[in-house]
Each structure stands twice: as structure tokens, then as C-alpha cells.
Amino acid sequence: xxxxxxxxxxxxxxxxxxxxxxxxxxxxxxxxxxxxxxxxxxxxxxxxxxxxxxxxxxxxxxxxxxxxxxxxxxxxxxxxxxxxxxxxxxxxxxxxxxxxxxxxxxxxxxxxxxxxxxxxxxxxxxxxxxxxxxxxxxxxxxxxxxxxxxxxxxxxxxxxxxxxxxxxxxxxxxxxxxxxxxxxxxxxxxxxxxxxxxxxxxxxxxxxxxxxxxxxxxxxxxxxxxxxxxxxxxxxxxxxxxxxxxxxxxxxxxxxxxxxxx
Numbered sequence: 492x493x494x495x496x497x498x499x500x501x502x503x504x505x506x507x508x509x510x511x512x513x514x515x516x517x518x519x520x521x522x523x524x525x526x527x528x529x530x531x532x533x534x535x536x537x538x539x540x541x542x543x544x545x546x547x548x549x550x551x552x553x554x555x556x557x558x559x560x561x562x563x564x565x566x567x568x569x570x571x572x573x574x575x576x577x578x579x580x581x582x583x584x585x586x587x588x589x590x591x592x593x594x595x596x597x598x599x600x601x602x603x604x605x606x607x608x609x610x611x612x613x614x615x616x617x618x619x620x621x622x623x624x625x626x627x628x629x630x631x632x633x634x635x636x637x638x639x640x641x642x643x644x645x646x647x648x649x650x651x652x653x654x655x656x657x658x659x660x661x662x663x664x665x666x667x668x669x670x671x672x673x674x675x676x677x678x679x680x681x682x683x684x685x686x687x688x689x690x691x692x693x694x695x696x697x698x699x700x701x702x703x704x705x706x707x708x709x710x711x712x713x714x715x716x717x718x719x720x721x722x723x724x725x726x727x728x729x730x731x732x733x734x735x736x737x738x739x740x741x742x743x744x745x746x747x748x749x750x751x752x753x
Contacts, residue, residue: 493566495549495627495658495698500705501564501572502547505554505597508574510542512591514556521586524599524607536560536610537589548626549657553616561616567605573598627658628698635694636687639679646682647675648738659694661740662707662715667694669714669727674749675737718743 493501514537519530528536536558544555554562564570573585577596581588587608589597599608611619625634638656642649649655650664659667668675670693673686682690701707709716714732717723723732725745735742 492568492660493550493570494660494663494701494707495547496663496701496704497571497706498547498550498552498566498658499628499702501566502545502552503705504572504574505542505552506545508572508595509554509589509591509597510545512541512595514538514540514542514589514591515593516588516590518588518590519586520581520588521604523604524586524601526607526609528608528610533587533608533610537562542591548620549623549653550660551620551623551657559612561611561613563609563611563616563619564599565606565609567601567603567607569603570599570601570606573600622654623657624653624655625657627656627694628702630656632688632691635691636684639682639687639690642679644679645676645737646673646679647740647742649679651738651740658698661742662718663697663701665718665743666707666714667697669725669745669749670697672748672750674751675742675744676735677751714743714745 517534517537519533522530525533537556540556540558542554543557546553550565552564575596575598576594577590582600584602585598585600587599591597609619624638639649642655647664647668650659651661671690673690707715712726717726724730725732725748728745728747730745730747732743733746
């Protein structure tokens with residue numbers, strides 16, 4: 492599932508492929524990815540205009556246009572952006588094609604179609620994002636600590652709750668907690684100040700590294716690099732990793748590095 496680093500990577504693809512270029516054609520090959528807008532309305536609003544600015548908030552990508560509209564993209568579990576030549580054959584899961592300039596085409600590709608595209612004015616953008624917490628890459632330490640202190644449930648559940656913090660998903664949450672040596676099931680409100688500060692520091696470090704890669708990299712030195720091994724062991728201490736369910740998500744952790752007491 493795309494998380495904050497993936498969406499930041501998609502933002503770069505969008506910027507290099509389409510930002511500032513005239514949108515010559517919008518080809519909707521599957522209306523199942525459109526939300527609150529018809530294919531005709533999308534074409535009318537975008538064709539002949541330019542994508543003038545790009546922003547990312549959590550797992551959302553916002554593409555501003557000169558016409559007072561914003562194209563919002565959410566990638567669900569399998570969405571991505573691809574830049575190709577307009578003459579290249581479309582892939583089976585290419586849902587919407589934006590031909591920009593004369594020789595580039597930005598493609599929204601999504602197999603499972605769990606999210607998709609919205610077209611919104613400023614007020615609608617605010618409404619769509621009103622339940623999103625602060626962006627995990629932009630939040631300051633004080634706001635981060637205050638958000639965690641207000642939560643009563645499991646720490647991992649708080650980290651992946653987009654209304655608390657926008658952008659973290661399953662892989663990032665497990666990686667950050669492992670680095671911070673905190674068990675996923677500890678109550679968020681029970682963390683001491685030192686724990687919260689360490690967690691914030693490790694979140695920032697993990698995100699910076701992952702954003703550089705454009706994904707959560709499966710490095711040998713990362714928990715992510717071993718969570719899917721047949722017999723996974725902690726890359727730090729060699730202890731067999733444990734699996735459990737937290738907030739309905741498969742959770743991987745090290746019983747030695749992440750003890751029960753914070």
C-alpha cells in the first residue's frame with residue numbers, strides 16, 4: 492500500500508512529467524476511479540489548462556490548476572503514477588491518461604481501484620481533507636507529542652490513524668516503532684516524554700531515508716527487509732520476530748528490542 496514516501500515519489504513523477512505543461516487531452520478509460528465528477532466534467536475542467544502547483548498531504552496528492560480547480564489523487568492500495576509517451580500502448584490498469592504537451596502522458600494506474608481521483612474547488616479541498624491530521628513529515632515535535640498524549644489506544648493504532656497523523660501506514664509504523672524500541676501495543680497515552688521524543692526523532696529519520704528512496708525500502712538493516720522472510724529474525728539482535736494484529740493490521744515486532752514496558 493502506498494505510504495507517504497511512495498506518494499512523495501509520485502509527486503516527483505507528476506512534477507517532472509506534467510507540471511507547467513498544457514493539458515491537451517484527458518482520457519478516462521475507467522470511470523470507476525472518479526469520485527464526485529463525471530468524465531465529461533473532468534475533461535471540461537482540465538483540458539487546455541496547466542497543472543500549476545503540486546502539494547502532498549499525508550497520502551493525498553493535490554494538483555492545482557489555473558482554472559480554480561484542484562485534482563486530488565489518493566492511491567489506495569495499488570495506485571501509482573507513470574509517465575509515458577502518448578503513442579505507447581496503455582497498460583491494462585491505466586485508468587486515466589493526461590496527455591501533456593506534445594510528447595508526454597501522465598497515467599493514473601490502479602489495479603484494485605479502492606480510491607482514485609477527485610476534482611474540487613478550494614472549499615471542497617478543505618472538506619475532503621478536514622479529517623486528516625498533520626502531515627507526518629511536516630509536523631513539529633510539540634504537535635506530535637500532543638496528538639499522542641490525547642490517544643488512549645495502542646500506539647501503533649494511533650500512528651496509522653490518518654486523523655491523528657497523515658501519511659504513515661503499516662510498514663512505516665512497524666519500522667519506526669522498532670527503531671524507537673517501543674512495543675506496538677503500548678498505550679499511546681502512557682508514553683513518557685523521553686519515549687515520545689525518541690519516537691518523533693526516529694519517525695523523522697525513517698521518513699527522510701524512505702522519501703529519498705521513494706518507498707519504504709526493504710534494506711537488510713531495516714525491519715522492513717525481514718518482515719516477509721520465511722523465518723524472520725531481528726536485524727539488530729537476531730531474536731525471532733513476532734507477528735500479531737494491531738488495529739486490524741499485521742504487525743511485526745521484536746520481543747527483545749521492543750519490551751512490554753516502555
